[in-house]
Amino acid sequence: MAQANTPQARLHRMVMPGHVCPYGLKSRWLLRRKGYEVDDRWLTTRAQTDAFKLEHGVETTPQTFIDGRRIGGYDDLRRHFGLKVRTKDQTSYVPVVAVFAVAALLAVASLWPALPAIALAERFIAIGMCLLAMLKLQDVEQFSSMFLNYDLLGRRFVPYAYFYPFAELAAGVLMLAGVLHVLSVPLALFTGSVGAVSVFKAVYVEKRELRCACVGGGSQVPLGFVSLTENLMMLAMGLWMGWRYLLPAL
Structure with a gap:
């Protein structure tokens, strides 16, 4: 009672x-x-x-x-009860935060207990690339449609929108394994630079309000700083790996 x-x-x-x-x-x-x-x-x-x-x-x-x-x-x-209720079109950075938090934990776990700073940064970015690619590959068709809203190369050559998540995954896996730098470095440099320019133009030059395809085609992550950061990380990783592994071989 x-x-x-x-x-x-x-x-x-x-x-x-x-x-x-x-x-x-x-x-x-x-x-x-x-x-x-x-x-x-x-x-x-x-x-x-x-x-x-x-x-x-x-x-x-x-x-x-x-x-x-x-x-x-x-x-x-x-x-x-005065609690928050998320609306259908409400933007959120939670998916990106979750990806990078898991990437950081996996990087730490894979190197524990030594945790050398350079190797930790390399693994964090490589694992992050793999996780982001996985989310895109859940529905490549939906991802490509959102991606074509802002990617400069994809608008000129539509198949690139389908190629992008596979390239990101390949670069991340190869960098994580520490093999075939001759392939992973160009992939990271190319996709990262094109992506960074595309996001910068759409958001900071044209002032467009778009959704980012970085965590898949169904995301409510706004296109902006986070999207630019993803591409700059890929670009930085490509430059670092190229300088560290390819230039000494020349």
Whole structure:
């Protein structure tokens, strides 16, 4: 039995044999975290769900009621508690931060416990290139469409938009392995320089507001400093590897 001072909430959510609404689970968890005693009411059939929607004039479930007042779905519940709700078109740097954080951890783990500074920087950039390429390769078609919004070479030669993630992956893998510098260095130099010029022109010269394809075609990362940094890192890695491994051989 609920305590007298415990706030009460009623939650209507879909719980069917083939589907348990994830937003219903999130709503129940959030209510309990906020200290509410939840009257958890299941909608177990499609007919029951449709009847509930018709009765309350809503289009979606779950629906939360607090003190007899309908709060709404999961996003509405978050707003009710003063929590942030991400909009569909809201930009975010989280995907890029996640990539570089994982790249840094992998670089440290691969060299632990020595952690020589130069080797650590090399591995961080090489692993970062591999991870970014992997995200692009999840859907090359979608990536290429977003990439063509700003890449100067891709606009003139469309196949380059499909080639780019493979080139980035090849350069990253070869640099990580420390082999075939004669191939990895030109790839990094070429793709990095073209990318840097393209991003700089689109963002800082033309002042265009675009989404970056750096973490795949479906990202909400804004084109700008982060995108430029990715290309400058590739360019710097190419220059460093070329100076370190190719020039002494000439």
